[in-house]
Amino acid sequence: MLIENPITSTELIEVFITSKGGVYQSDKENCLFLSFSGKTSKLSFQSLSDLKKIIDKVDLGHMCTLIEHADIEIILLKDNCYVLSGIEIIYLKEILHGAFTMFRLNHIITDCLNRLVVS
């Protein structure tokens, strides 16, 4: 789903950003926003996870050696379609890896807090 400009919303929590884009979380809607390549998409955690798996599987080496085709990758993900060049895939990969590292960190912190004995 393409969103107009949700990033300015104060409800969103910054998960991970780079100069090329970022991932934001909405606790109110239990969803995520991916801002990249001039557009912002609203995604579920599952969809973002699926996107990461697809991006991780892209063979950049093979893409760069293609002579007869443009070095682009078309990724279809439910309501979203991404047409990405090799360099954009590298940028997006960095964003997604950073975001999932932050998710794991958040999980570790939340887990530790849940284990604390409340007195």
Added chain:
Amino acid sequence: MKDLMRIKTLLSAEIETLLNQQVKKEAHSSAIYLSMASWCDRNGFEGSADFFFKQSNEERDHQLKIYKYILDMGGTAISPEVNNIKNEFSTFREVFEDALDQEIAITQSFKNIVARCHKEQDYVTLEFLNWFLREQREEEYIARRALELFDIIGESGTGYWDIDKNIGNIKYSAE
């Protein structure tokens, strides 16, 4: 900040990957037992063919049990690709040697997942896997005992005939 990752699934990415690999191994096992059943049937060992058909079904049940667990816990279960199935065996004995190797590999694989669960303190998955560990005790015992019959009964004369008749009678009791 809400823990969306935990809300989505109980399983960590590593455990989910290991469980999906196990789904593939069980599917592979099921297919191998099916090929063993075919070989035994083609070569006149009907008792053993029945034994391997049952084993194949059991492995398929194990596969589905893990598959459903992944889904129930909010993970992504992946339907596996199964290939490289050995269809020819040199001897009747080789079939059972391969069957034992197969069970040992499965047990080792479960031990690996259990070790990971301990490391991550994933006691929910650990409890789920306990059933499989008990099952592997039985599976390994039966495969080992089947191979033992070749030594006890012997392979000469009517040995193969006797072995084939007794394969289906192997039972395991933990008591």
